[in-house]
Amino acid sequence: MTRPTVADVAVTLxxxxxxxxxxxxxxxxxxxxxxxxxxxxSDTTRVISLSEDRILVVEGALGETTIKVAGGQLEFLSSxxxxxxxxxxxxIAAEGDYIVCVPNGVSARISGKSAFDAVxx
Amino acid sequence: MRRYNYAIPLVIVVILLVFTLTRDRGxxxxxxxxxRLMMDTFVEITLWGEGxxxxxAGLDSAFAVIAGIGALLGDGLMTASDWGALQAPEADSIMxxxxxxxxxxxxxxxxxxxxxxxxxxxxPDATPPDPDSVETALAWVGLDRYLAPGGVPGGDGSxxxxxxxxxxxxxxxxxxxxxxxxxxFPAALLNAGGDIKIIGEKPGGGPWRIAVRHPRKxxxxxxxxELRPAAVATxxxxxxxxxxxxxxxxxxxxxxxxxxxRASVSVTVVGSDAGLCDALATGLFVMGxxxxxxxxxxxxxxxxxxxxxxxxxxxxxxxxxxxxxRME
Numbered sequence: 001m002t003r004p005t006v007a008d009v010a011v012t013l014x015x016x017x018x019x020x021x022x023x024x025x026x027x028x029x030x031x032x033x034x035x036x037x038x039x040x041x042s043d044t045t046r047v048i049s050l051s052e053d054r055i056l057v058v059e060g061a062l063g064e065t066t067i068k069v070a071g072g073q074l075e076f077l078s079s080x081x082x083x084x085x086x087x088x089x090x091x092i093a094a095e096g097d098y099i100v101c102v103p104n105g106v107s108a109r110i111s112g113k114s115a116f117d118a119v120x121x
Numbered sequence: 122m123r124r125y126n127y128a129i130p131l132v133i134v135v136i137l138l139v140f141t142l143t144r145d146r147g148x149x150x151x152x153x154x155x156x157r158l159m160m161d162t163f164v165e166i167t168l169w170g171e172g173x174x175x176x177x178a179g180l181d182s183a184f185a186v187i188a189g190i191g192a193l194l195g196d197g198l199m200t201a202s203d204w205g206a207l208q209a210p211e212a213d214s215i216m217x218x219x220x221x222x223x224x225x226x227x228x229x230x231x232x233x234x235x236x237x238x239x240x241x242x243x244x245p246d247a248t249p250p251d252p253d254s255v256e257t258a259l260a261w262v263g264l265d266r267y268l269a270p271g272g273v274p275g276g277d278g279s280x281x282x283x284x285x286x287x288x289x290x291x292x293x294x295x296x297x298x299x300x301x302x303x304x305x306f307p308a309a310l311l312n313a314g315g316d317i318k319i320i321g322e323k324p325g326g327g328p329w330r331i332a333v334r335h336p337r338k339x340x341x342x343x344x345x346x347e348l349r350p351a352a353v354a355t356x357x358x359x360x361x362x363x364x365x366x367x368x369x370x371x372x373x374x375x376x377x378x379x380x381x382x383r384a385s386v387s388v389t390v391v392g393s394d395a396g397l398c399d400a401l402a403t404g405l406f407v408m409g410x411x412x413x414x415x416x417x418x419x420x421x422x423x424x425x426x427x428x429x430x431x432x433x434x435x436x437x438x439x440x441x442x443x444x445x446x447r448m449e
Contacts, residue, residue: 083244084246090339100163117331118317118329118331120334
């Protein structure tokens with residue numbers, strides 16, 4: 001076997017460095033989830049796929065919360081809560097992201113394991 | 122003719138093998154997760170490994186502790202008279218943390234801001250309170266006056282209002298974490314709307330990786346903290362806010378004028394006590410700038426990541442600089 005040339009070493013280092021970076025550092029863009037867990041105070045828990053567009057009605061403490069899934073994103077469309085904070089959260093799609101309606105006791109969390117153990121919202 | 126050099130592919134294969142093996146190390150450890158709405162917050166708890174009870178029972182115990190603090194303190198706004206009537210050691214512990222943060226932040230975290238806090242509501246169509254009512258309420262803000270001899274008001278219907286919701290939430294996590302440890306679970310991660318408590322070593326080894334959301338780009342991360350067991354709390358101007366006549370109003374109020382503080386964009390505090398971290402994050406946010414950075418550097422056992430200005434300038438304390446990876 002011949003001794004590696006300077007070019008061999010350089011190419012090796014570049015490939016190894018690129019591999020380490022790709023494996024160790026996740027992208028800044030938050031990874032999109034494939035499913036969502038919908039919970040309500042009425043003790044129902046549903047797991048739904050985000051790949052299928054749909055409208056979901058969930059019974060909460062005050063009434064019905066309407067949840068829309070479209071294009072891999074989830075949003076609260078309507079809620080009987082007084083201030084509509086949950087509607088103001090807009091659309092979520094990233095793993096670990098969630099929308100909560102405290103007054104109506106309904107939550108939706110995008111499931112999946114990202115490269116992180118927790119996200120500071 | 123030159124022979125093929127096997128060293129290059131060999132090195133690559135070995136490195137990939139090491140990564141693959143170390144990535145799978147934690148996969149056999151039992152993991153138990155649940156989320157519940159409590160203390161007006163989305164609370165998530167994950168337990169790893171085996172304890173003296175089942176994972177489900179461990180989660181129930183931890184959530185029960187948090188629910189107990191929630192039941193004791195309601196929405197976290199409480200008159201000083203009602204607070205004084207509380208006969209619970211938990212109330213003393215929460216006040217001890219509030220006092221510590223108040224002293225350390227030179228009053229910029231002030232638990233007596235409740236009279237102002239209750240004037241503000243943060244939802245999409247909210248409007249700021251009348252300036253005169255804020256001015257009137259400010260007369261009741263100032264823990265120094267509450268602590269002074271004869272400073273506890275009452276009798277005339279007026280009263281201090283404590284806002285200890287944030288500290289109580291962190292403190293509830295501390296208590297729940299202690300319960301989990303007592304039950305023998307080796308590792309756990311508790312997350313109550315951004316107040317985080319980490320117990321034990323991460324299954325599979327390596328540091329716990331906590332991502333910090335970008336304050337202006339919802340679907341991006343600002344960076345990642347690599348931590349050993351710790352508590353983490355963030356105060357950010359993007360968390361609860363509304364826009365009125367083109368100006369954004371958020372929930373971190375300056376006890377000096379009763380208005381949303383413009384001193385920082387976000388402050389993430391890392392320490393060991395989640396209740397104290399929550400209060401310090403608020404105080405350091407209101408302080409802002411070099412003064413806040415210098416204070417965080419001087420506080421023992423406390424590290425912080427600051428975001429200042431719309432240019433999103435990120436500054437960390439020196440003790441955590443090597444553990445924070447900027448991602449954007």
